[in-house]
Amino acid sequence: MAAELRITNGGAASADNIRITIDGTSIITDHDLFKFRRCEASNCNGAGRLCGVPMLAYDGMEQRYHVAIEWDDETGPGRRWASDLSIESGG
Numbered sequence: 001m002a003a004e005l006r007i008t009n010g011g012a013a014s015a016d017n018i019r020i021t022i023d024g025t026s027i028i029t030d031h032d033l034f035k036f037r038r039c040e041a042s043n044c045n046g047a048g049r050l051c052g053v054p055m056l057a058y059d060g061m062e063q064r065y066h067v068a069i070e071w072d073d074e075t076g077p078g079r080r081w082a083s084d085l086s087i088e089s090g091g
Helices: none
Strands: 002-008 016-022 050-056 064-073 076-086
Antiparallel strands (some): 002 050, 016 064, 064 076
16 A cells, blocks of 8 residues: 655744654655655755645554654744644545
8 A cells, every 4th residue: 555644844944954854754765664766855845835745654553643743944944833633534
């Protein structure tokens, strides 16, 4: 099965140096759910931009993950958003 992590830049500024982790592991380089297709986080950098990051989904997988996104923008480095997210099945 395939799934998607949707990321939106809801701010007025472009984001640079975007770093995304799930349960503390980078989805760009190391996370097992994203190994089949590497993420291009830079696709999410424009103000108001929405992008979907493909991820692997399978029966019996964990349903809750801690997602953290860090980025730099014109207001400075080290901006951060984090939340626990649940996987929803489509239908």
